[in-house]
Amino acid sequence: MAPATPPDSHADLLERPTFAHLATVRPDGAPQSNVMWFEYEDGVFRFTHTSARQKYRNIKQEPRVAFSILDPDEPYRFIEVRGTVTDIQPDPGAAYYQHLQERYDKPLPIKDADVRVIVTVTPEHYATKDA
Amino acid sequence: MAPATPPDSHADLLERPTFAHLATVRPDGAPQSNVMWFEYEDGVFRFTHTSARQKYRNIKQEPRVAFSILDPDEPYRFIEVRGTVTDIQPDPGAAYYQHLQERYDKPLPIKDADVRVIVTVTPEHYATKDA
Numbered sequence: 124m125a126p127a128t129p130p131d132s133h134a135d136l137l138e139r140p141t142f143a144h145l146a147t148v149r150p151d152g153a154p155q156s157n158v159m160w161f162e163y164e165d166g167v168f169r170f171t172h173t174s175a176r177q178k179y180r181n182i183k184q185e186p187r188v189a190f191s192i193l194d195p196d197e198p199y200r201f202i203e204v205r206g207t208v209t210d211i212q213p214d215p216g217a218a219y220y221q222h223l224q225e226r227y228d229k230p231l232p233i234k235d236a237d238v239r240v241i242v243t244v245t246p247e248h249y250a251t252k253d254a
Numbered sequence: 255m256a257p258a259t260p261p262d263s264h265a266d267l268l269e270r271p272t273f274a275h276l277a278t279v280r281p282d283g284a285p286q287s288n289v290m291w292f293e294y295e296d297g298v299f300r301f302t303h304t305s306a307r308q309k310y311r312n313i314k315q316e317p318r319v320a321f322s323i324l325d326p327d328e329p330y331r332f333i334e335v336r337g338t339v340t341d342i343q344p345d346p347g348a349a350y351y352q353h354l355q356e357r358y359d360k361p362l363p364i365k366d367a368d369v370r371v372i373v374t375v376t377p378e379h380y381a382t383k384d385a
Binding site for chain 1: 273275276277278279283284285286287288289316318319320321322324326329330332334335336360383
């Protein structure tokens with residue numbers, strides 16, 4: 124299935140270094156919500172993550188995810204996305220994590236390069252709200 | 255079970271009119287993430303909602319929810335909450351909806367008073383991050 128195309132009206136929220144609140148489903152069926160960095164490129168979303176955390180176990184078992192992104196300058200303007208984790212790759216040397224640190228202008232020490240992964244989410248549905 | 259107590263360090267995020275990104279689980283098991291108003295009082299969270307939308311169907315079937323709240327002034331400071339919908343009440347005349355409009359200083363026309371509900375979430379787990 125081809126990825127869904129984001130509405131032009133809210134595409135800026137995907138390009139800017141905004142924050143995605145990522146909903147995943149835990150193995151017991153309860154949801155979880157976590158604040159995440161992301162990058163939107165070539166029609167898909169990529170997240171940096173580690174294989175050592177609960178979210179990773181969640182998406183391994185239930186690849187369907189959702190996330191919402193607020194415009195930091197106008198909180199009544201936002202986009203909600205539903206999609207599926209279509210790829211999980213190792214991130215050798217945490218290169219992609221460093222790339223996102225640059226995107227967010229937030230250099231951080233990297234202590235977990237050995238477990239860093241790149242999670243790709245293919246979007247299937249967008250909903251938006253305007254201020 | 256007594257509600258979990260929020261950490262003092264992040265209690266301001268619950269008192270201020272911030273925005274909760276609410277994760278619910280759809281009947282097909284996929285998650286959904288929506289931006290919501292809320293009020294924290296007497297140890298529980300209350301949301302204004304309507305019985306006519308997908309989220310309502312979600313929580314009727316799966317009462318476990320989660321939400322995350324970012325500090326609008328410092329996006330690397332946030333709180334993540336997991337809990338359960340423990341009550342859903344009608345909101346006669348949309349009085350509670352109006353009360354939240356005042357909390358958020360955002361008067362809006364009320365066109366759906368007949369289906370407005372008050373959703374109470376009892377928190378069970380908090381996680382926080384500091385800037």
